Amino acid sequence: MAAILTNLRTTVHVSILIAILLVASYVLWGGVDAGPALWQAIARWTHVVAGIMWIGLLWYFNFVQIPNMPNIPDEQKPAIGKVIAPAALFWFRWGAAFTVLTGLIIAALRGYMVEVLSLGLIADVYTPQYSFIGIGMWLALIMAFNVWFVIWPNQKIALGIVEADADAKPKAARTAMLFSRTNTLLSFPMLVAMSMAQTIFG
Template sequence: MQMAKFFGNLNLVVGVGFALAIAVMLAFAPTLPVDVNSVFRWLHVFFGILWIGLLYYLNFVQVPTMPAIPAEQKGAITGHIAPKVFFYFRYAALLTVLTGLTIAWVNGYLVQALTFAGTGSIALIGVGMWLALVMAFNVWFIIWPAQKKILGIVEATAEEKAAAAPRALFASRTNTLLSIAMLYCMVSANLG
């Protein structure tokens, strides 16, 4: 297979990347456990990077740059790039939350973390979980409905689009704010 053809196919690259990760897991299986916990931790980190990476792309690059883009070129972003970004953004949020909840459930601290009944690392991961749940709520129930109007995916009047933009920005910037503390919780808790 030609290298250009291989690297030109994102689905193929990601599939081979996952196959490589599985091969690494299996190669180290005699010394490191490959179990539900380790697989879901790996997926949690993968989806979390995708989610927060897209959040930061939107807040640090796309949104601040849009006013400087000539009107005749904005359609390329709003019609082609942004819908794809928001697809991966919202499903990465969902899968990050689901894999995180699965990790807590498999390890027996889900209820303790969500109710702050635990101490130390469990309490810290509980804070991170609640921050992530608020952020995922914002993605699915504030940002995405507003963006569907802004991007013309659903019918909306000019007034509805204008009203949707500040809502989406507020929720997105709230997520950026919350993500900083949430990431601290995620990497510092170190629960087995």
């Protein structure tokens, strides 16, 4: 067991294998239909996993790293800026990308892509679920845009990943922080729309 748990890659691979075996057993012996509903379920699971990675790291930055940076001695801060933050930002931005991609796949598989992106305004028959989940989707799209086109470019400057004037670093760090905080502001209503839509509207 220690061999599995001491290597993160092995831990994740075993965890995914257990998840696959769980689903496969219900498909083979539990009467679960292996048709379109299963593909929607797989897409939804992938969406949730990517979303946890994304929002978990968003909240790590905003609830843990940013507030505690002033408490870290200056000689220890390079460990955060050179090692921890770049690794966290890698998973953060790709978590955002895969969350959006899998969310769009779910909408396509369920056949309501246009309806939710239009907030139900151009649906043949309007239902509040379209506007409710559509709001969540648009908030997620805005947040993902912020990650890729504002936060990440500014973090590269702030962390010295790209060359920039010394004066540009504090400004870039502040811009990245403000847009990260904007995403935190949007995260709770986005998650309300995403997590409650199926339950509230059936």
